[in-house]
Amino acid sequence: MTGLAVDDAAWVSAWRLRSPADKLLLSVGLVLCALLLPVWPGSLLVGLTAVVLALGPARVPARTFGRAVRVPLAFIALGALTTVVQVGSGGFGWAPDAAARAGGLVGHAVAGSAAVLLLATTTPMSDLLPALARLRVPAAVIEVASVTYRMLFVLLTSLSTIREAQTARMGHSGVRASYRSSGMLAAAVLTRSWDRARRLQDGLAGRGMEAGLRVLPEALPSSRRFVAGTVAGLAALAAVSVVA
Amino acid sequence: MSHLPLAAESLVAGYERGARVLDGATLTVPAGRRLALLGANGSGKTTLLRCLSGALEPTRGRVTLDGAELRHTRAGLRAHRQEVQLVLQDPDDQLFSASVAQDVSFGPMNLGLTEDEVRARVAEALDLLAVTHLAGRPTHQLSYGERKRVAIAGAVAMRPCVLLLDEPTAGLDPTAVGEALAALHRLQQADSTVVMSTHDVDLALRWADEVAVVVDGGVVQGAPDVVLGDDALLARARLDRPWALTVGARLQTLGLLPDGALPRDADALVAALPDRPGVRT
Amino acid sequence: MSHLPLAAESLVAGYERGARVLDGATLTVPAGRRLALLGANGSGKTTLLRCLSGALEPTRGRVTLDGAELRHTRAGLRAHRQEVQLVLQDPDDQLFSASVAQDVSFGPMNLGLTEDEVRARVAEALDLLAVTHLAGRPTHQLSYGERKRVAIAGAVAMRPCVLLLDEPTAGLDPTAVGEALAALHRLQQADSTVVMSTHDVDLALRWADEVAVVVDGGVVQGAPDVVLGDDALLARARLDRPWALTVGARLQTLGLLPDGALPRDADALVAALPDRPGVRT
Amino acid sequence: MHIAEGFLPAPHALGWTLVAAPFVVHGARCVVKEVREHPESTLLLGAAGAFTFVLSAIKLPSVTGSSSHPTGTGLGAVLFRPPVMALLGTIVLLFQALLLAHGGLTTLGANAFSMAVVGPWVGYGAYRLVKRCGGGLLPAVFGAMALSDLATYVTTALQLALAFPDAESGFLGAAAKFLGVFAVTQVPLAIGEGLLGVLLFRVLTVN
Known part of the structure; x- marks a missing residue:
């Protein structure tokens, strides 16, 4: 999906x-x-x-x-x-x-x-991004991009599910309704992305995150x-x- | 609202890891009765519900409401959605407005009703789900169980004749499950046919008039005690046998329970036991 | 890893809707035994687990590991997290990497281990959770149950002596629950004390050596059949009585089950029943 | 509107890469500094990047019947300031090139300049200007999102005109051609994106 x-x-x-x-x-x-x-x-x-x-x-x-x-x-x-x-x-x-x-x-x-x-x-992007370190891209930038890669799938799932729920309740049955629904959709996904980041931070703190998201590259x-x-x-x- | 029969015939739909999710699934939702749709995670319960609601167009096969085939055209879907509503598992995917009342009004507003009509629909839906006291609250402050009920209210406000619920009791504690079931009972009294998907076989046995097991891309439908007593089917479907059927069958062979249908929950079983062993009163 | 006793004493923590979530909660996690933490949604199970893991600092009271008090300093938390790991309910709150193997390596990398040691830890954790075959798959393609197990592997790779799991079986179908329980069993064999929160009383009765019910800000702890047979407590805690205790107690009074501890699941109950009514063999 | 891989002649591709580079490097420095001071902002910035990517997957219906996708960089500029957006926008463009086949690698510089530099700065400028002139939050957001989208499209058209001047009427003629051809989809989209921003902020501010 x-x-x-x-x-x-x-x-x-x-x-x-x-x-x-x-x-x-x-x-x-x-x-x-x-x-x-x-x-x-x-x-x-x-x-x-x-x-x-x-x-x-x-x-x-x-x-x-x-x-x-x-x-x-x-x-x-x-x-x-x-x-x-x-x-x-x-x-x-x-x-x-x-x-x-x-x-x-x-x-x-x-x-x-x-x-x-x-x-x-x-x-896959998760192989390619660490390889960018050789091109002197800073680790922090690679980590931000890696989180982006993981999180965009989480958000895309939210996006398509919420859109489907809106459609079921006739939220996209006309241009006007569709704009209204899209605004709500974008707002919901934005709120969700914030919330995700906050909760992920909590979850990773427990796993000992101190400086950066260091992982063992394959x-x-x-x-x-x-x-x-x-x-x-x-x-x-x-x-x-x-x-x- | 009135009860209309909804059916799926030989559906082929979905494609995951090189295999069809549904491959010839046929299901009849009996008008006015409680149907529990059972299946392991990934068996295709949700795909089937999405086909029934019109959210997903099957590759082959057809969905009919009151005998008329669902057409995936603008008008066809519009008509279908007024009669059949699907509530997804995660309430957060259904709630996208700031406040509870606003969210429940989303569907009726899109139907183009007058403000008074919308208000009446919202009040009615909140009442049926017993969440009227939450009307003014922001959705993100609600507990998980409250959010689930508000999400159902949003679908109920469309006054569908068939309400499809994907895992409405998942993640709820026993009291919240009880409240959710009570709400479903009121909906049925208000003339909605209720279909619930779940992988809780004990709950299905206790609640449903009829069960349908999604397995290997198809559907096996029948009376709860018959279908959920079929060990070969349950093994294929990666489900457990309800404890009440295991224990009940044993007690029946011991002559401690009367012949015929087995009790469906602990209270009924205890009530059906004799006062003294070996002597049925 | 070795079993160390973890305890909470008179915790006051959390504040929701004008009331303290925990208000004098005392709990002892018995080293090496299976503890199920029960409670309705919102009762404070998660708050208690977060205090035990060091994620939340209680307003009052203290958490001790092997008798030593947890200090919320950088060094104190660092030491505590090596021994006590919490796995959150939603796996997406812990999985930040698109690659399963990379995600599991995060904790060990933070411990400052060498690459070879990290690799060994990852392999071991994936093996204990029986998800080695997922190592090369992207996180976003995994099913919910698979993501749950990978999230647990991420905590296990830290080799904690106590593993706290918030609702590890919620949302899983019966087969996946079975697989999760089997994994927990292997962890226990590998010398981790396992604490699981749940609101499934039947599961708790079946699985736990000891249960703790979170109710009204406090904790009531004891043997599963005693605590889960206390109807007054269960009503306060908004929980159900396990069916096995209801049915078992009745069968015991009928003389059909031997005195003493009641069977904890359907198979044990059927096995304990006599071959003929009224006659115990 | 992303310039496809191989579409720009090599000198232009290289030139635009050099033009965009200082902005992106500056953005990267800001991000590195931010992350050093607040390690947890890695997750927030990652989420912001993911949101920008996902926002461009929202299909906006247009009155003309066709539908298009917003760029989302104006919103990002308002929320995270243009320097950060220069980096996040470039990351999103890289992802779009490699996950969706939108844009390309040699054209990454040109696309980054229009979409991650010019768009955000114009959008941010419009936002500040409207607010300073006493316009409310919603007009400011409309201005930021509509104008950043519009500025991105104008920049892209000019980049194409520079690369492919008209044989007879030169750069100006080519600019008119490209502006004209892409206006059909881009102008309604810019207005649509502005509206989307207003609706989004309305929901957020009620919360």
Whole structure:
């Protein structure tokens, strides 16, 4: 009911136990390739690589991946269309290189999105956030983000349940009623989040919380083969794109 | 309000960890009688109740009220919700207004009634649940048992003919359970059919006219002492056998209890025992 | 871990609706035995548990562990929490991490143990609660019963000598209750004294070596069949009499059960009944 | 409205990251200081971040029939001040990118600048201004939420216009295009978000 499909996929992915740093290297590498290499054949290769790796070795359900890739499509399509419509003294018209420019934009964006999704569908946030410490993100910030991650599921459950209860009592049967109900819903969830934080503080004090939320990070060792494969693959991808 | 029969036919709904939650569940809510819906946590009780209330659209199968099929359209749901109300387990998910009276008025206000009508509905609902004295109190100051009853009042103010309650007694102490059951009794007298989900088999035996066990995606429905005496079914459903049936059956074979239906609680059992062993009076 | 006696003497604590919640509560947690803390909702069970764990400082009275008084200083609390752990009723009040294993590691990390020691503690706690298979699952995908057990594991990983559990079986179905009780049994074997609060009198009778009823700000403590057979006390405490005592007492007067302690559950009662009425074998 | 991954050319993506960075780093410093002084505020800030994420999952019906999601950063700015919101907003954007596929990593800087920096500051400014001018709490909240939403959308449109100037009419023409295209959904949403804020505060203040 409140599960986020991408998150669900990350927890059961075949790459779940791979080092988050390894996966970060691969995804960010692919994202940069998508951005920097010429769209043909660079973006196409990046997109294909991301999809093949996700659906193949990482065993992400195709349905989840496909649906998630569709999310930014509306923005990409509308944005690309807007850039190639030309406004001038003579009103609206197509830019001279409209098809190529739009195709280029869509190519970069879709390939980039697929590359980010490869990371998102294979790495739970609770693995990724501790890895940010290596990028010199302060521990306090990582802890705040970790609590955010845990608590957003608690609040999403409240949100959908309260909304369902409101709907049952006709709270969303018209625009007016719906606004009123949404205001109450937001207020209820805000109150709930406060209350949760206060009670959690009580609960954690009993477990000896003094400074910070230190936990033992899961040991997810880096794989030399994976890193070597990543570097070689990205280099090959870049070489092919530049030569072609 | 009047009693209307509500039914679910061959429902397929919900999907969790690679399996259907409900897979061919058929249930008839007998108009005007008390139905207890039993099942372990995660068995699909709540999914079934959500289908019956219209909150969840089943993948296959249908829900009917008085023979007419529930359509998941705006108008269809609107009509259904006026007749069938579901109260969820956690009262905090139902109470979102500042004060008790305001919260109970939420449904009637959305029905577009006049202020006087809304006021009358609220007063009536608070009275049925015996929480009139709480009307002006902020919801967050109430005890858990009080919040549960106010949440039910919010649904009752819609004047549904069928009231579905998900675990209305969970987390309540014995006295609060007694108060909740008394309120349900008044609701039934006021012509609402009451369905309660629970995993307390002793309570179900004591309270229900009929029970339905949700097990393996389906529903087994029948008389309480028959269904709750079926050990194979109970094992499949991860439920216990009510103590009264275990002890009662043994006392019956000893000739200490009369043949026929067994007593359903401790008081009835003690009353049914003879004054002297071996001699039935 | 070893069993240490924990006690509360003449506690005054909490203030609600113009009255003290606890007003002279005295309780002794017998080392190594199972204590059930009974009371209606709002009676002060949770307040008492919070005082015992050090989470709440009483206005008057004192808490002692092995005879030494608990001081509400940083060092005093630190020492106390290593020996006494409280598990709250709502698991979401204690689980802050999305990863089960990471959450359980929180307490041991705060004790300043080495990584290897922490890892061993986590593995041991998960094993005692029979949730090792959940280690890799995210907290937000667990069922309520699973979250409850993980929350207990988080406390167990501190290796306390006394484990206080607020309503550990509330909201669980019979099978989950059975699993929770089995886990508590393993904890006791591993040298933790276990205190459980509940308002299920039947469960308390079945499980506890000793019961304590929180009533009118005070505590009445004693053997389960004595305390839970005291109708005047139960009425004041808004609790029911366990069915096994009601039925058992009647069967005893009929000469169908032997004198002495009454059976505590249905199976024991059936086993204690004679093969033929009136004739004890 | 989040700029999708790969949509901005590399120099722009890098540029906006550098522009947003000081604000986010400053926010992080505030948070670190806060947490050092009050360790328990980790939980409150985490809850605030989660609330902001969840608020953007509330579907607001619009009169035109379509429905959209509020950004919620104006409310956060009023409740937690803009510097903290710069960090919390960026965390929420990262979560949206990785949990919902909204936005992206190379566009995180650009999105953070519009949504976690400009939006909160404009919203907070509007809030202070309305209050100083004697407006009540509810008008101030309406102003904060509606204007922060509006400012976020205008900033995003300008970022896109900078990246993709019109071949004939240049930056200004492109700005007009992007503002126009996204106005259809964003202007009603800004008003809706302001209304939501008013309704929310009305419930809270009655409590």
